[in-house]
Amino acid sequence: DVKVTQSSRYLVKRTGEKVFLECVQDMDHENMFWYRQDPGLGLRLIYFSYDVKMKEKGDIPEGYSVSREKKERFSLILESASTNQTSMYLCASSLAGEMGREQYFGPGTRLTVT
């Protein structure tokens, strides 16, 4: 079974703090993704990576950065947290392939910025 884990289920941070969200997958997947999910807005892609040290901007990268130093680990960084970054953050991974491959999600981190 594919397993994607995220470092925290719930996190409360103050405005201006630097926040690190960690994601680890154990199935040797090439691709990893960070999404946020908000009511009425659905899943929105923040950043993704298709190889170690590679990263691509998604649809809403502003205010975020990422790091992928090892194949199994993909970190999302909020450089200076703001209240509008309060959200559910979901990490996912997938194999690479000619056709789109299914993504497997971690349990999510519910981040509250006060």
Next chain:
Amino acid sequence: QKEVEQNSGPLSVPEGAIASLNCTYSDRGSQSFFWYRQYSGKSPELIMFIYSNGDKEDGRFTAQLNKASQYVSLLIRDSQPSDSATYLCAANIAVQGGSEKLVFGKGTKLTVNP
């Protein structure tokens, strides 16, 4: 902007009935389509994927794909109260560099009434 559209619902069906969930996509280049189920407060869970025109059956679930009409559907036979969840449709989109990402619809909320 490449999109996946779903009726947000809520869709309400009685226990034992067939639930029909629909999805359209805008990118004719999409080749892979996915249905995820998401319970409240949980992360999305892959139910089915489909690549070819026609039907694909897995237990009580049937995915249908019509590439000419850019239409994907999910049928749930003998609906159970445990099927009550939000169902997300996704399609793959090619991006620069040969990698791919998924574009998700906002989801349809299904309620199965006992």
